[in-house]
Amino acid sequence: MIENKWSLIIIDDAPNFLQGKSLCEILKLLSTTAKFNFVVWNHIDGSGADWLISALQIQSNKIMKIDEFLKIISDIKQIDWGDFFLFKDYPNFWRNPKGELYPYVIAQPETTVRAVDNQYFYIYTRYQEVVNVIQNHYKIESIKIGSLEELDYPE
Numbered sequence: 566m567i568e569n570k571w572s573l574i575i576i577d578d579a580p581n582f583l584q585g586k587s588l589c590e591i592l593k594l595l596s597t598t599a600k601f602n603f604v605v606w607n608h609i610d611g612s613g614a615d616w617l618i619s620a621l622q623i624q625s626n627k628i629m630k631i632d633e634f635l636k637i638i639s640d641i642k643q644i645d646w647g648d649f650f651l652f653k654d655y656p657n658f659w660r661n662p663k664g665e666l667y668p669y670v671i672a673q674p675e676t677t678v679r680a681v682d683n684q685y686f687y688i689y690t691r692y693q694e695v696v697n698v699i700q701n702h703y704k705i706e707s708i709k710i711g712s713l714e715e716l717d718y719p720e
Contacts, residue, residue, distance in 0.1 A: 571671075572696045573716045575706040576686040583680050585613065585641030591678060591686060591703075592638075592649065596631045598698045599676065601651040604631045605659055609647040611680075614640040626661050645683050650674035668713035681719050689716065 581587045595601055607625040611618050617640050631651070650659075652674050661670050671677045676690040685706070688699060699705070709716060 569712070570691075570710050571713050571716060572688075572690050572693075573709045573711075574686075574688040574690070574696060574699050575708075576688070576699070576703045577706045578684055578686060582683050583611070583644040583686075585638045585644070587686075588641065588644060588647075588649070588678075588680065589635050589639055591688075592631065592635060592651075594698060594702060595651060595676060595678070595688075595695060599651075599692055599695050600653055601631055601676065603628055603652040603655055604634045605629075605650040605652070605656065605661075605674070606634075607648050607661060609644065611644040611647070612642045614642070617641060626659070628656055628659065643683065644680040647680040649678040649680075651676045651678065667718040668716075671713055687717075687719070689713070 578587050592604070605626055605628050606621060609618060609621045609625070617637070650670070650673065656673065659673060671689050675692065676688065676695055679687040679689070681687050688695070690696065696708070
């Protein structure tokens with residue numbers, strides 16, 4: 566773990582442009598590497614089969630086992646935006662009040678994956694092992710290290 570510092574890793578997902586397959590691959594890699602077992606999502610926008618995006622929007626802030634979530638998201642055609650909060654243990658104290666700033670929300674999970682603007686993954690993590698595995702499997706657009714208040718949060 567990186568003491569009191571977070572890493573923000575930005576990945577350009579072109580030419581896939583944030584399909585469900587891309588999200589599945591990155592979440593599988595992270596859950597295997599860092600033993601994340603639970604996911605919470607919100608702010609999802611995009612397109613998918615059988616009203617999948619609408620169903621996910623209705624269930625925002627739901628806590629789900631990551632393996633179950635991976636089965637659902639493979640039918641996403643494209644994610645325009647979305648936040649995926651990853652936890653090793655069940656998040657008993659998860660709080661995401663409406664209008665709260667990202668540093669407050671992102672401080673709760675161990676790692677957050679954000680789908681941004683149809684093209685980018687923004688990964689916020691405290692773990693060097695996550696940084697290392699991302700660097701070994703993806704072409705990195707940029708990496709920034711600092712406190713959560715110092716990192717970027719596109720909206």
